[in-house]
Amino acid sequence: MANELITGPQTWWTRIRRSVDWIVVTVAIGIATLALINLNSAEGGDWSGPLVRDQLRFVAIGTILMFGAAAIDYRVYYRAAYPIYAIGFGFVLLVTIVGTTTNNATRWLDLAFVRFQPSELMKLVLVIGLARYLHWLARRESRRTLVGTLLLPGALVLVPAFLVIKQPDLSTGIILILIAMSVLAVTEFDLKTLLGLTAAGVISFMVAWSFFLHGYQTKRIDVWLDPESHPDEAYQIIQARTAVGNGGFFGRGVAQGTQNVLDFVPYKESDFSFAVFAEEWGFVGSTMLLALYMALVLWAVNLASQARDRFAACLCVGIGAMFLWHVVLNIGVVLEFFPNTGLPLPFFSHGGSNVVTMMLGLGVLMSVSRSRKWR
Helix, strand or coil: CHHHHHHCCCCHHHHHHHHCCHHHHHHHHHHHHHHHHHHHHHCCCCCCCHHHHHHHHHHHHHHHHHHHHHHCCHHHHHHCHHHHHHHHHHHHHHHHHHCEEECCEEEEEECCCCEECHHHHHHHHHHHHHHHHHHHHHCCHHHCCHHHHHHHHHHHHHHHHHHHHCCCCHHHHHHHHHHHHHHHHHHCCCHHHHHHHHHHHHHHHHHHHHHCCCHHHHHHHHHHHCHHHCCCCCHHHHHHHHHHHHHCCCCCCCCCCHHHHCCCCCCCCCCCHHHHHHHHHHHHHHHHHHHHHHHHHHHHHHHHHCCCCHHHHHHHHHHHHHHHHHHHHHHHHHCCCCCCCCCCCCCCCCCHHHHHHHHHHHHHHHHHHHHHHHC
């Protein structure tokens, strides 16, 4: 009543407006708008084209789900965390049984009304499940064991990651591990543990290189290390490199990039969408895009620092890491810092599963932000 005497009656619109994290919404709108302009350019400038039309539909569905997720108190996610994890893991497991195969990879589920990639949803599901476990673990500070501190959270991460890698989808399996490591690094692990896990990861990679990686996966690394010796296999990264160089400082203008217009850049609507953007928007536009992504990640970290409990903090860190690693690895591939991974750039790469998952993640982030404002 006292607040109403000072600020006036609280209408339903006022309550909704004040519960929305406008920083998250504004940055997401900015990235999604640039992404749609870029996808339209990659498709030849036809706003009625199927790729743009599909992406608009995905963004619309994702936006509805984002605000729906934001409207739910984050403590509901805490109570439902393990069932949510079980459902997400069940979908990943179901792929191994009845999944749809495309280009020798079994990664999709075809339901009666939708086709989606459960490994994408598993990224957010993993964050929620791991956040719940770490919250519980923090309350057992004096009764910790090696099993509880390392083995159980390791199982939460590595079992679904192993199933995803078997699809085969090595890049998504790696991103699941990186997201989990980011959350654990700021909550549980000291420097000694992190160095030990890093050493174990290097050894595991060497073993996988010798015995488990597919031929095309090792070939990607060979091509990345010496693209000039593999001109046919390195065609993608050479053309992407050329596109980025062509952009210069200010870019060639929307739909004016020759590598894009003349179809030299492969997979320009998905894996190499940033190459199209860099050629047309140049260094200045690319810096602007990276600043938007960084603002989203840093705001997630800021929300984590103000969270009411460890569960909320882990949610924020995990969702921030989800965006961070996608951006780092996707753009890193275009700039030849990493071998080709096939990871999407959030909102820029065409595809419904990733867009919806990322927007759901932003909805959960806004749910935590609402609790911060109500403290």
